[in-house]
Amino acid sequence: MDSPSPKQPSPEQHAAAIRAGDRRALARGLTLVENEGADGAALLAALGSVGSAHRVGITGPPGAGKSTLVSALVAAWRADSRDVGVLAVDPSSPFTGGALLGDRIRMLAHADDEGVFIRSLASRGAFGGLAAGVYDAADLLDAAGFDPVLIETVGVGQAEIEISRAADTTIVVLAPGSGDVVQGMKAGLLEIADVLVVNQSDREGADALVAALQSAVELRDAVAPPIVKTVATRGEGLAELRALVDGRAAAAAGELTARRLARARARIRAAVDRRRADAFWNAADGAQAQALSEAARGVADGSTSAAEAVARLLGGESA
Amino acid sequence: MNALDQRPIRILVAKAGLDGHDRGAKVVAAALRDAGFEVIYTGLRQTPEMIVAAALQEDVDAIGLSLHSGAHMTLFPRVLDLLKAAGADQVLLTGGGIIPDADMAKLGEMGVGRLFGPGTPLSDLVAYIRTEVAARREVGSA
């Protein structure tokens, strides 16, 4: 069974333990990468390149049934003894930094199944956004042998776009009543969907929503994503949904490559941006941070423009 | 200072036992979130095995158990044993419910953290968890 991991293994030992399936080492590693510190970076470096677990993003408005659907999908893969990883992301409060992470409530069916690993992540609003920590967390689950890796996010803002970059397949989940959402998201959710799910299709309005989605996706010149009706609470439509996802994993190799390329680019950029920014703001013993405070005062009292302040701050750099 | 020391406190909040509602646990969960904690809320009717399995996956600093079923003398020790067996005894186990003082003392001797009766100000709970987790993180990284 799980042997207690030593308190401070080297990054190499830690990486080896994760690859060997040590769940505690994985949990601890997720904490390290989530924290985006030097220890996490060392672990990722020691881990080297990871496999190619299929990463499936599940996004949609609050209450659409994303977590319930994730749980039902997990059950479908577990029936074939696939080990499934889940990352459930919820927003942190920008004011207190706190977060209420409640997605596990809908996934209790897998609570003591060794073949399912569920981790709740708070978005934390760190520089570089949500995606950075999620890419890394997904890599760890991948390295530990979980395939697929499911990533649930609430689709209300920029998050869903980022998640579609982190995922090989993006499932957008809607429910009757999210019709107004469809209206308001012309440039958002529909465009990132590889598969559209109308969940809670036991409720009134499901067929109308399907029809609305159908006409919305037909207007685009891109390939229309399939629309699947589900009742996540009863497992209805899940076989079809699973088959679609597995089909994408197996068949669309070319597209996956393009996706992964885009993901790698976004990821490298985010990491470079973050390091650059850290280095910039922490430079010269906090002098830069102080310059920011002064510049901010000037902009706030109207004596300088923001553009001037930026030019002055960047003056030292060949920008 | 180590970057890990500054990450938000992660705590799993659950309602153990077979009885009814989880209003109290939800209020506690919301208060802890407002205090800046990352609260993993797993809801009602959690067995010790489910609680510990989730706590390990989530790598939490603490577990806050709410229970009103009178089964505290079996549930708390069982959770503690499972944590020990997994080598995770640095995780703080705290909670609340209607628990006689004598039982609180006994549980404390076993290694359970402070337990809070109904009506305790939530700020006491928050302050206690902050202090206790800070001390345990210190030990863990020593």
Ligand SMILES: Nc1nc2c(ncn2[C@@H]2O[C@H](COP(=O)(O)OP(=O)(O)OP(=O)(O)O)[C@@H](O)[C@H]2O)c(=O)[nH]1
């Ligand atoms: N009638 C019906 N209810 C459902 C269905 N799927 C989920 N629900 C219910 O919808 C509610 C919300 O489900 P969740 O799975 O928590 O939804 P979510 O999208 O993950 O919610 P957030 O993570 O809070 O955004 C729960 O009460 C579910 O039981 C369904 O197919 N039919």
Ligand SMILES: [Mg+2]
């Ligand atoms: Mg959810």
